[in-house]
Each structure stands twice: as C-alpha cells, then as structure tokens.
Amino acid sequence: MSKHRVSYFFNPDVGNFHYGTGHPMKPHRLSVIHSLVLNYGLHKQMQIYRPYKASAHDMCRFHSDEYIDFLQKVTPQNIQAFTKHLSHYNVGDDCPVFWGLFDFCSMYTGASLEGAMKLNHNHCDIAINWSGGLHHAKKFEASGFCYVNDIVIGILELLKYHARVLYIDIDVHHGDGVQEAFYLTDRVMTVSFHKYGNYFFPGTGDMYEVGAESGRYYSVNVPLKEGIDDASYWMVFKPVISSVMEFFQPTAIVLQCGADSLANDRLGCFSLSTKGHGECVKFVKSLNVPTLVVGGGGYTLRNVARCWTYETSLLVDEQISNELPYTEYLEFFAPDFTLHPEVVTRQENANSRQYLEAITKFVCDNLKMCQHSPSVQMHDVPGDAIPEEDKIKEEDDPDVRISQDLEDKMVDAKNEFYDGDKDNDKEDMET
Amino acid sequence: MAEVASPNKDGKDSGSPSKDKLFDPSVDMLVNDFDDERTLEEEEALAAGESEDPNAELSSLQKESNMPLEELLALYGYRGENQENESPIEEDADPSEPMEEQESETDPPDQPSKLRALYENIPENDQDAARLLRSVSRVSEEEEEDYDYSPDEDEWRKTIMVGSDYQAQIPEGLCHYDDALPYENEDKLLWDPLVISATITEDFLKKASEISKPPIPMGSHLRDDEQALYLLQQCGHNVEEALRRLRMNVAPSSDNMSLWSEEECRNFEAGVRCFGKNFHLIQQNKVRTRSVGELVQFYYLWKKSERHDIFANKTRLEKKKYTLHPGLTDFMDRFLEDQDGRDRSSSPNVQCSVSDNKKSVPENVSQQTKSTPDA
Numbered sequence: 001m002s003k004h005r006v007s008y009f010f011n012p013d014v015g016n017f018h019y020g021t022g023h024p025m026k027p028h029r030l031s032v033i034h035s036l037v038l039n040y041g042l043h044k045q046m047q048i049y050r051p052y053k054a055s056a057h058d059m060c061r062f063h064s065d066e067y068i069d070f071l072q073k074v075t076p077q078n079i080q081a082f083t084k085h086l087s088h089y090n091v092g093d094d095c096p097v098f099w100g101l102f103d104f105c106s107m108y109t110g111a112s113l114e115g116a117m118k119l120n121h122n123h124c125d126i127a128i129n130w131s132g133g134l135h136h137a138k139k140f141e142a143s144g145f146c147y148v149n150d151i152v153i154g155i156l157e158l159l160k161y162h163a164r165v166l167y168i169d170i171d172v173h174h175g176d177g178v179q180e181a182f183y184l185t186d187r188v189m190t191v192s193f194h195k196y197g198n199y200f201f202p203g204t205g206d207m208y209e210v211g212a213e214s215g216r217y218y219s220v221n222v223p224l225k226e227g228i229d230d231a232s233y234w235m236v237f238k239p240v241i242s243s244v245m246e247f248f249q250p251t252a253i254v255l256q257c258g259a260d261s262l263a264n265d266r267l268g269c270f271s272l273s274t275k276g277h278g279e280c281v282k283f284v285k286s287l288n289v290p291t292l293v294v295g296g297g298g299y300t301l302r303n304v305a306r307c308w309t310y311e312t313s314l315l316v317d318e319q320i321s322n323e324l325p326y327t328e329y330l331e332f333f334a335p336d337f338t339l340h341p342e343v344v345t346r347q348e349n350a351n352s353r354q355y356l357e358a359i360t361k362f363v364c365d366n367l368k369m370c371q372h373s374p375s376v377q378m379h380d381v382p383g384d385a386i387p388e389e390d391k392i393k394e395e396d397d398p399d400v401r402i403s404q405d406l407e408d409k410m411v412d413a414k415n416e417f418y419d420g421d422k423d424n425d426k427e428d429m430e431t
Numbered sequence: 432m433a434e435v436a437s438p439n440k441d442g443k444d445s446g447s448p449s450k451d452k453l454f455d456p457s458v459d460m461l462v463n464d465f466d467d468e469r470t471l472e473e474e475e476a477l478a479a480g481e482s483e484d485p486n487a488e489l490s491s492l493q494k495e496s497n498m499p500l501e502e503l504l505a506l507y508g509y510r511g512e513n514q515e516n517e518s519p520i521e522e523d524a525d526p527s528e529p530m531e532e533q534e535s536e537t538d539p540p541d542q543p544s545k546l547r548a549l550y551e552n553i554p555e556n557d558q559d560a561a562r563l564l565r566s567v568s569r570v571s572e573e574e575e576e577d578y579d580y581s582p583d584e585d586e587w588r589k590t591i592m593v594g595s596d597y598q599a600q601i602p603e604g605l606c607h608y609d610d611a612l613p614y615e616n617e618d619k620l621l622w623d624p625l626v627i628s629a630t631i632t633e634d635f636l637k638k639a640s641e642i643s644k645p646p647i648p649m650g651s652h653l654r655d656d657e658q659a660l661y662l663l664q665q666c667g668h669n670v671e672e673a674l675r676r677l678r679m680n681v682a683p684s685s686d687n688m689s690l691w692s693e694e695e696c697r698n699f700e701a702g703v704r705c706f707g708k709n710f711h712l713i714q715q716n717k718v719r720t721r722s723v724g725e726l727v728q729f730y731y732l733w734k735k736s737e738r739h740d741i742f743a744n745k746t747r748l749e750k751k752k753y754t755l756h757p758g759l760t761d762f763m764d765r766f767l768e769d770q771d772g773r774d775r776s777s778s779p780n781v782q783c784s785v786s787d788n789k790k791s792v793p794e795n796v797s798q799q800t801k802s803t804p805d806a
Contacts, residue, residue, distance in 0.1 A: 016723075016727045018730075028727060038657060041654065043655035043657065044624055047623050062600075143564075144564035180597050182599060188601075325652050326652070
C-alpha cells in the first residue's frame with residue numbers, strides 16, 4: 001500500500017484552556033500529544049498546519065445564530081446577565097463557561113473545517129485534528145463538554161465535493177450530535193459504537209435508531225455493554241464497517257477517535273487497549289478513502305496522549321518504540337513510561353459472544369436496506385469556506401524564492417475552483 | 432471508586448497501605464491524628480483489660496512488636512492518609528453495579544425478540560437520570576476532585592429529535608456558496624515532508640540540534656524541532672541557508688514559553704493558594720506578566736514537579752492551622768483532595784534544589800525516576 005499523504009492540524013494555543021476546577025475535560029492533553037508527536041519524530045512526516053480559526057459564520061453553517069452569538073458573548077464575568085440563556089443552551093454544568101471559550105471553539109472547529117477542505121482539494125489523503133471531535137454539540141445547545149460541533153461542520157464542507165460521507169465514531173459515548181444533524185439524509189451515514197444503557201450518557205443510540213425519511217437506515221448504532229475488550233470490539237467493528245463500505249460506498253470518511261473507550265478511562269467503562277483502539281484506525285486507513293481523523297472524549301490524560309500519539313504513528317506508517325521519548329510531560333506517564341502499558345482492569349466484559357453476534361447481524365441486515373447509494377446531481381462546485389487562492393499568496397519571507405511545494409499547490413486539485421480562464425470545474429468532476 | 436479505577440495500573444494511586452515504605456509521619460498524623468479521642472478510649476479499654484493479667488500485657492506487647500507497622504496502626508485506629516480521601520468519592524455511580532433488569536417500553540413492536548432478549552438491560556425511563564456526561568464519572572487515581580452534582584430530572588433515555596431545530600441543512604446537490612466571509616485569520620503551512628527526502632531532513636535536524644543547543648537537555652534521541660523545520664521551509668528547503676540562519680541566530684526565539692522567574696513561580700503558587708485553579712483570577716491578581724494560557728501550560732508542568740510537592744505539603748500544614756470558612760475554602764479543599772488522591776512517593780527523595788529555572792524542575796525529577804522505571 002502506498003504511503004498516504006497526511007496533514008496534521010494543530011494550534012499551539014488550543015491546549016492552554018481550562019474548563020474549570022475538577023472538570024474531567026482537559027484541553028491540555030492536546031499539548032501533551034503534540035509534544036509526544038514531536039519527540040517521536042512524527043512531525044516531520046506530515047504536512048503541518050497551524051490551522052485557520054473558524055469564524056462565527058462558519059459555525060452558523062450548522063448552529064443557530066442565536067446560540068453562536070451567545071457563545072461569543074458570554075464570559076465568566078458577565079455570566080449573570082445570561083442566566084436565562086444558560087439552561088436554554090444547556091451551558092453550566094457539563095459545559096461550563098470558561099475564559100476563552102469561544103476562542104477554543106474556533107480553534108478546534110477551524111482545524112476540522114480546514115482538514116475537510118484539504119481533503120476536498122486532494123492536498124492530502126488523511127487529515128488529523130486531535131483537538132476536534134466534539135460530537136455531542138447540538139444545533140441549538142451545548143452538550144457533554146461540546147459546544148460547537150466541528151464534525152458536522154467538517155462533514156458539511158465535505159458534502160460540497162463528496163456525494164456520500166461516512167462518519168465512524170469509536171468514542172465510548174454515542175455520537176448523538178452528529179447523528180441528529182444528519183438523521184434525515186442519505187448522504188451521510190453515521191455509525192457509532194458505544195456503551196448504551198443503565199444511565200450512560202447521552203441516553204441515545206440503541207440499535208433501533210436507524211434514521212428517518214430519506215435517512216432511514218443511514219444511522220447505524222452498535223450499542224455495547226461495559227467492559228468490552230479488544231477481541232470483542234474487533235468482532236463487531238470489522239464486519240460492521242466492511243458491510244457499511246459495501247452498501248454505502250462513501251467517498252470520504254470522518255473518523256472520531258474518542259479515547260474514553262480505552263480501559264481505565266475516568267468516565268468510560270470499556271476495556272480497550274491502545275492497540276485495540278488503534279486497530280480500528282488502522283482498518284479505516286486501509287480502506288483508502290480520504291479521511292478526516294478527529295479526537296473526541298478521553299479523560300485519563302496519559303492514556304489519551306498515548307492513544308492518539310500511537311494512532312498518529314499508524315496513520316503515517318511509522319513504527320515507534322514502546323519506550324516513551326523524553327518530553328517535558330514524561331512524569332505523567334509514571335511508573336512504566338511506555339506507550340502501551342499493560343491493561344489492568346477489573347471491569348468484566350458484559351458482552352457475551354452471542355450478544356455481539358446478534359447485534360452485528362441486526363446491523364448488517366439493516367444495511368442491506370439501503371438500496372442504492374444516493375446520487376447527487378452535479379451542479380457547480382461551491383466555493384470554499386476559506387478562499388483557497390489566498391493561501392498561496394501567503395509569503396513568509398520576501399527574500400526567499402517561492403518554494404517548490406507552494407508552486408506545486410498552484411497546479412493542484414483537478415476540481416480546484418478558479419474564476420479566471422483556468423476554470424475547469426464544470427467538466428471535470430467526479431461523482 | 433478506587434477499586435474500579437484499578438490501582439494496579441500504576442503506582443500513583445491513592446494510598447496503598449500495603450506498600451512497603453519508610454515510616455513517614457504524615458502531616459495529618461503530626462497535626463491531629465495522634466490525639467484522636469477514639470484512640471484514647473481504646474487505650475483506656477486496653478489498659479483496663481491489661482491490668483487484670485500482667486502476662487497478657489507482656490504477650491500482647493510482644494505480639495505488637497512483631498506486627499507490621501500497618502497492622503499496628505490499624506489496631507490503634509490510625510488510618511493514615513487514606514482517611515481524607517475516602518469520603519469525597521462516594522457520589523460517583525459505579526458502572527459495575529448490578530444492572531436493573533428492565534425492559535424498554537418504547538421498542539417498536541416488530542423487533543426481533545431474540546435480540547431483545549439478549550439486550551436485556553435497557554432500563555426504563557428513570558427519575559434520577561442525568562443529562563450530564565459526568566454522571567458516570569469515576570475518580571481515577573491521577574484525577575482531581577469531583578463536584579457534588581445533582582443529576583437532572585430528565586429521564587436518561589433520550590430520543591433523537593427531528594425538525595429544523597435539530598438537523599443540519601444539507602447543501603442541496605452541490606450549490607454555490609456566495610456568502611463566504613472575507614477571510615480574516617489564515618492558516619499557515621509549517622512543514623511539508625514531500626519536498627525533500629527524509630534523510631536530508633534528518634540530517635538537517637541533527638545539525639540544527641547541534642547549533643541551537645536547547646537551554647535544557649532534551650534527551651539523547653533526535654526530536655523534531657518545529658522551529659527549525661519551519662525555518663527550513665521558509666528558506667525554500669535550502670538546508671545550507673537554513674543552517675546559516677540558525678547559526679546567525681536569526682531564528683525566532685526557540686521556546687514559545689520563556690523561562691519563568693523565581694518570582695513568577697512564587698506568585699503563581701500564591702495564586703493557586705488563593706484562587707485554586709481559577710487561572711484567570713491568578714492572572715489578574717498575581718501573575719500579570721503571563722497570559723492565562725501560559726499559566727495553564729505552566730500548571731501542568733508544575734504539578735508533576737518536586738516544587739509542587741513541597742507546595743502541597745506546606746498548604747496542608749496551613750490548612751490544619753486555620754479554621755477556614757467552608758464557603759471560602761471550596762477551592763482549597765478540592766485542591767487538597769487532589770493531593771490526597773495521589774501517592775506522593777513516586778518522586779521520593781529527589782533532592783533537586785528548587786531552582787530558579789522552573790522548567791528544569793520537572794526535568795530533574797523525571798530523569799531520576801526514569802532511570803529506575805520498571806525495576
């Protein structure tokens with residue numbers, strides 16, 4: 001298999017936000033991952049972008065204007081003025097108002113949006129944004145530590161060029177925000193593997209949620225019970241995704257890699273190892289479809305860092321040592337200082353083989369119901385959210401000649417949108 | 432709950448009483464536990480028993496002298512460091528609790544019953560359910576204090592909502608976007624691996640690391656230097672030119688976090704003492720020379736350092752000295768719980784001096800620890 005071109009989107013400031021005392025979501029995990037990526041020498045193997053920051057306008061492609069307006073205005077200082085809005089937008093408990101909230105949202109959302117655009121333009125095969133993946137956010141409200149749903153916004157961008165986009169979610173929680181956003185359409189299939197039942201957040205995602213109207217059978221849910229281990233997970237993941245590929249034939253994939261499905265997560269209850277989690281990523285990569293990889297949950301900091309660092313290495317096809325390199329965060333990985341510590345868990349696997357087989361069969365039977373993949377009639381390729389040509393003009397140093405890579409960019413992407421005489425987008429389009 | 436959080440995972444868990452370590456009288460012990468009323472009563476009761484039979488007293492003394500320290504402490508009602516961190520954890524739902532055997536009432540009638548039978552534990556709409564993700568929170572060993580929270584009244588089982596208030600607007604076919612905003616904040620390509628070969632890049636990194644000796648040793652392995660790679664790209668991937676500039680020190684300052692002064696560190700610690708982890712307030716009142724983001728970053732480096740251990744011990748002593756108002760000590764209590772939740776012995780006798788160079792502190796600690804990781 002040829003090496004994939006991987007782009008990596010990271011804003012060095014995105015890790016320096018704090019949700020508040022005692023909150024399990026710790027954006028600083030992103031800084032720890034980036035540090036590991038650098039120290040493992042993975043950085044130089046990828047195109048590295050300091051991404052665009054999403055504007056309120058970008059966010060309103062999915063969210064309501066009022067809600068985004070609220071996010072933009074509210075701060076811990078003026079929060080009293082918004083008391084009525086807080087419960088309306090479900091902001092407060094799980095989703096606190098912290099300093100820099102909107103900035104944080106625009107960083108992670110911008111990175112996903114830009115990743116989607118790079119994929120559209122065929123600048124890369126895989127785009128990675130570990131800061132994204134906030135899959136619970138709803139059109140009108142925050143939910144489960146998520147404010148702006150960068151995944152939905154990324155998928156909407158992909159839909160400009162792709163007739164069918166597949167969303168895969170391996171977070172321990174159901175990807176309800178994304179599923180809800182695309183519940184009625186057959187152009188996006190959402191597939192979520194998650195713990196379901198017994199008070200587990202968010203309370204949606206049983207297997208009978210299959211979508212509605214045109215989207216019937218395009219929402220796929222694989223409810224699982226606590227304690228699932230690598231082997232059991234694989235037993236379900238592989239046949240379901242294979243079946244999805246067969247019947248849906250997506251031209252782009254968004255993979256949400258929530259790391260709270262790892263063993264010993266502070267909020268999760270699965271028993272996956274980093275290797276088992278990584279198997280899913282490896283498998284999706286082997287499908288050879290342009291893929292946007294995003295983060296998500298993950299509340300035991302050291303394990304999230306291990307997991308996403310390892311998955312970065314899988315995506316760039318690079319073997320990395322089990323012994324962690326020295327970083328300023330090394331102390332977080334005591335006492336073993338390894339990438340793949342042994343999984344020790346007292347969580348029993350409550351998923352019987354019989355159950356796993358039955359759920360797989362149920363899901364695969366449903367998939368057969370999506371008769372024909374939808375076809376989207378081709379018009380015009382819409383303009384990008386961020387005008388692409390501006391980026392090429394971006395100069396770093398005036399006394400340096402334009403580099404080869406920038407030159408290459410200028411002749412890029414066959415469906416690049418040009419206004420002038422180079423305009424070729426009307427003829428040369430893939431379906 | 433400690434048992435679910437698997438203390439075996441690593442050594443940093445809340446008190447592991449069976450662990451063999453030097454007797455190290457904790458702050459709690461010094462300050463209050465030894466004049467515990469209960470202990471006195473027990474001693475009196477014991478003394479009463481012993482006075483009847485001097486031989487019994489001798490033999491029990493003999494027995495005690497052979498007892499492991501922990502048992503001895505347990506015998507006399509001393510529970511050590513665990514005492515404090517046992518209570519705050521209770522609010523968490525234990526995911527391994529027996530499930531309620533309930534059937535969903537909303538299942539569509541045409542569902543295959545076989546599957547339904549297997550999926551036996553779909554509980555019904557329950558009263559004290561949560562809209563909160565955190566509701567299943569477990570306190571893991573490294574993690575902080577949790578809130579007392581009260582779950583929402585909503586039923587936990589939700590349905591997917593349908594309507595224009597919920598779904599995204601899917602672009603009809605592929606239509607034009609006319610309203611693209613003028614683009615304000617651009618992205619920046621910092622590195623592209625496809626231009627020059629990997630060997631040239633590695634060679635460059637080696638040379639670059641020799642030139643720009645980092646202020647603190649970063650280990651022997653070759654790491655990717657973001658700044659150097661970016662410079663190489665700015666020079667059109669001309670290695671010579673990039674190295675020349677590195678030598679001339681035209682490169683932008685290498686570290687995005689400049690070193691902290693001793694004064695800044697002290698102010699930061701004073702800030703944590705007053706405001707807990709409210710980094711905004713710390714910034715406003717204590718460390719105005721740094722941005723809130725820098726404080727957050729610093730916090731994570733600091734919390735695993737020796738300096739933090741010293742700070743935590745001091746804070747604990749102070750806590751005992753003052754009777755604080757519960758309302759005002761909120762942050763402090765949480766902070767302290769945080770400390771209690773961890774075994775501090777993982778960076779034990781590292782006598783690294785609390786140096787002015789803040790970043791070197793976590794480093795000394797970790798290097799020493801690293802030399803004996805899995806003995």
